[in-house]
Amino acid sequence: MEYESFSSNFQGLFSEINLDSEKLGKTYKERNSRLCTIIQKIAEGLGEFPSGNDLLGDAYEYLIGQFAAGSGKKAGEFYTPQQISTILSGIVSLDSQDPTTGKRTKLRQVLDFACGSGSLLLNVRRQMGKNGVGKIYGQEKNITTYNLARMNMLLHGMKDTEFEIFHGDSLRNDWDILSEENPAKKIEFDVVVANPPFSYRWEPNERLAEDFRFKGYGLAPKSAADFAFLLHGFHFLHREGTMAIILPHGVLFRGGKEAKIRKKLLREGNIDTVIGLPPKLFYSTGIPVCILVLKKCKKDDDILFINACEHFEKSKRQNILLSEHIEKIIETYRFRKEEERYSRRVSLKEIEENDFNLNISRYVSTAEPEEQVDLEAVHQKLSSLEEQIYKAKEEHNQYLKELGLDLLA
Template identity: 45%
Template sequence: MSNASEIIAKLWTMANKLRGTMNASEYKNYILPFMFYRYLSENQDEYLEKNGLDECYDVTDSEEKEDYLEEISRGIGYAIAPEYTWEQLVSKIENHQIKVRDFQDMLDSFNLNAKRNPVAEADFANVFSDINLGDARLGSNMSERAKVLNDVVLMVNDFTFKDDSGHDILGDVYEWLIGQFAAGAGKKGEEFYTPHEVSQVLAKIVTKDSKVDDTQFRVYDPAMGSGSLLLTVKNELLDGDKSGNVDFYGQELNTTTYNLARMNLMMHGINYRNMNLKRGDTLNADWPFAEREGMQVPLKFDAVVANPPYSAKWDIKDVNREKDTRFKGYGVAPASKADYAFVLHGLYHLDKTGTMAIELPHGVLFRGASEGKIRKNIIDSNLLDTVIGLPANLFYWTNIPTAVLVFKGREARRTKDILFIDASSEFVKGKSHNKLSSENIDKIIETYEKREDAEKYAHVATLDEIKENDYNLNISRYVDTFEAEKVTPLPQLTQELANVKQEIEESTDKLFEMLGELHRTTDEAQEELQKFMEMLKK
């Protein structure tokens, strides 16, 4: 296999043959973790070879083995015992020496060794918890389940995840598979995946004018899903690929999705020391923060990105309007719609020179009541920078159009106006959903950077304009995309009608001549034909 697209095509075909009675969202809990286990095992092999520790796999003394495992854990954050390496797993399967119980022993061993390094424990603990070896859909008995698991392992082992130049593309293949599983999962796909081209729009915006030098770039996603948005931000940074230059923070409520994110980032080469991911309810309690003199101080970020669940319900009973400083001075979002709760949480963690881009349904632009008050307070605080309307049907799970809201830290805002971009009509139509082309994305970003009016596409609205519209941010109020129907001048219309009449008369005469030349027409038929032709001429 020479490139990612070839590997992906074959891997997906093989995966569909193995999937059996499971739907896509469930089957991912087997194929993706085994891809990750292979990555961890081979990464450990490389570490041992690089540090001259290859002999540890041959050690039989228990104490010496313990020392090796401790040393490995200190170096890479985890340790895989010699008997449970990927090479050993494949060998057992090929020699018909493995049982379902062996898979469980392998995972138990990994979880035990993950506790050796306290700094990395949170990154690796229970990362394989979604592999359910007792699931009846794997098979009705232990033998059938073992066969399915064996087939998955051998399928994952069948590929060399490097391109022709030797570049590792395992992370790219893994992320593409996440997208494919999201497409097959329908609405459930929204829990773990944001389409790449949408992620690019957000990532390009928050990294504009940003460069990683001696200072780490810090990015936070409070609803990170599988972590693809965080990785896209890294890819847009000038020096983002340099190890350790970007610090990643993310939080996710769903345990399965949280596991996907941990695996996704690590398979893209992110060191556990730069990965600060947490499973938890972002809105229920504030995170991330630092402890200083017994006080919780919110961490601030150069970039905040998010594509949170749209208009989700949330529990506001325990929200203390005075003590929860995330919402103080702005208001509390209604229990039926948490959109502005995510906005305010993100703003709370945005550095004074940072940028936040968050994707939300259009309702946040114009809904009233408590949301209207929050919107007014944010605008009056001069934090909202840009509103971008995207096309409908970009996602696998909904066909509604969405909007990207861009916020700037107080020191990053240089004006009090707000840029409106209507990109809703520019997309590439697909079979099941629409896509943004590279040209569509480039136009959005160029317009964002220029910050100028563009006919039927963009408008820079003054604060007075916003106030005149009662802080309603509906894009159509600021960007006029109305296409007037073309009016044909009366003289031109009269001439066109005359031309049509003449063409009809000429065609009728020609038809009459042709019919009149027929030799077998009766007198009665000729009479009827004459009446018909006279009627046409009228």
């Protein structure tokens, strides 16, 4: 049994490693010697490393983050910065129907259908505590990143009964546990989180138009699969669950097919909160992004808008969200606070009047209010200045007259 568990966990984990790479040496003997040295040094280091699984896992995750920071745009494929993961996990861990009551005691199942290295899933687990999540599920299309995620789970001390990571394409829905069309047998998740590829080009077709995930909403355009990813995750959300997804701002206002999907989600009361984040938080892009919080059965009739685009600390390469910025977003969501130039609760009626456009600045402007001008006071001041000028001119002309010089007109 122990061997079977080990085999299940580690099967194909290092399948992407090229042991014949000339970077290890030009000859077989050189490569073999260098590999032996590397393994020996790792073993020596692990021998001195504290035995706590989380510490080892956190060290691994730190290295992933450092690699992401150094690899720029390529990092967008597999890594969600911890500061943003913390916002998502902080939101979804709160009670879905009444966030003011605080965290839920237990999440049975959590899904990230574009899980990358798994950092977002682990952040939810960390937020809930080691025994606060029953099982986490992740799906990843890239084989190398899929192996990164599995290694991340294992190094955080997770048993194979506590997680399941699948290598496959979420848009094609090729994971058998998610392909059940019978609603009575459908798997559902208390929490769905995701940071899918932004404006990903995909191939919608007639078969997908009838797919149970998209039917009734329509298909996202070929040029941007953002809403396809959203609808995929939303379909598997439990009626009392919470979904938080990171998307480009375009989903808030683009027209055509996306406007139709957005309108249906709004009319059915599924969009709970729209959060605008500052620019340059991601390694893969400098554009500002948003977080959409969705629920199938939400308590409040309005939509909460949080415009946090100016709440950050500047850094050389990336902007940084400090703990106070993160806590402010989560607390504003939790208590549905309204604050001038930061957050506002907006009725569906007002959104309808704006043609279902969710552009954040339309509802929460960060512009400084213009100073009110007191015209009467300004007029009095000008009159006083004119009188002073007249008196000064008269006095000056008196001196000129005494000197026999031409007077000022």
